[in-house]
Amino acid sequence: MTVLHLADEGEAADLAAFLSRLLHYDRSAAVRLQAAGTALAVFGRPPSFEVLAIRTARLAKPYENGLDVTLDVTVSAGELLEAVDESAATAVVPGAVTGPPWAGVLPPRGGWRPEPGLPGPDALRAMVGAAVAEFRARTEELGPEGRTRAELDRIGRDIWSRAVGDTHLPVRAVHAAQSLGFLRAAGELALFSSGVWLRLRTPYGSIAVRRAGLGGLDVSVSR
Known part of the structure; x- marks a missing residue:
């Protein structure tokens, strides 16, 4: 089990709000998670807008149970939302899903x-x-x-x-x-x-x- 420790309750609440808004447009939405150290990026694609939405969050510490350096996985947005504990500022990363095509084509990390x-x-x-x-x-x-x-x-x-x-x-x-x-x-x-x-x-x-x-x-x- 991979546990994300978010920096505080506010970060957890903002992540949950973002996931809820994505699910409003697509009840079967998937998100791609990428993290290194204490920075988390969550990518989603609300279908009616034809854009990629990126929400970042601060982590209090790196991951538990084996993922010490990086995290890169596509998961169900609904399952991730259910796994967010705002009071504890944690989120259990659900099992990986087969990513939609957009999840394999992300914007570049640099050169902006x-x-x-x-x-x-x-x-x-x-x-x-x-x-x-x-x-x-x-x-x-x-x-x-x-x-x-x-x-x-x-x-x-x-x-x-x-x-x-x-x-x-x-x-x-x-x-x-x-x-x-x-x-x-x-x-x-x-x-x-x-x-x-x-x-x-x-x-x-x-x-x-x-x-x-x-x-x-x-x-x-x-x-």
């Missing part, structure tokens, strides 16, 4: 450089609110026969694929950040790029997205 042009937090939240309102208005204008899945998807792609400000970041990445609790009132935001990847970093987590979408596998596979 700052990207200019990212609007401030208030402007980003307003942008998401306007996009949600536009989507609702345009779909409500459709008649019963026109409200097909294909048409809803087309409207969604038109709105959520738009660029944020003067960047290449799609609006859907900001929407994902807000929906997952990353876009809170406090804290500075920053945008970085590395190869084909963009990463929106907040104090509460990061959203990574490929410039041309996340469907292809023409990047290095992380093992």
Whole structure:
């Protein structure tokens, strides 16, 4: 049994909240865990946003029962959530699962450089609110026969694929950040790029997205 000792109850609560939000969008969600020393990274992919969400957590100490150096495993998000003990600030790592395709293609660990042009937090939240309102208005204008899945998807792609400000970041990445609790009132935001990847970093987590979408596998596979 592998036990993660999180730095405090707050870290445990934030991890549980992140997992709960992922499960809201996909009840069978998987997450990939990577850790070394006292740093833990949790990767997830909420399906409706086509982005990777990354939540980091501080560990109080390395692992028990044999994993002294690193941890790299894909597990059920639901099972991990059930294994989080917030009062004890611990989590028992559940058994590994066969990872979805995205779990083998993660953003690079290094080589990130700052990207200019990212609007401030208030402007980003307003942008998401306007996009949600536009989507609702345009779909409500459709008649019963026109409200097909294909048409809803087309409207969604038109709105959520738009660029944020003067960047290449799609609006859907900001929407994902807000929906997952990353876009809170406090804290500075920053945008970085590395190869084909963009990463929106907040104090509460990061959203990574490929410039041309996340469907292809023409990047290095992380093992």
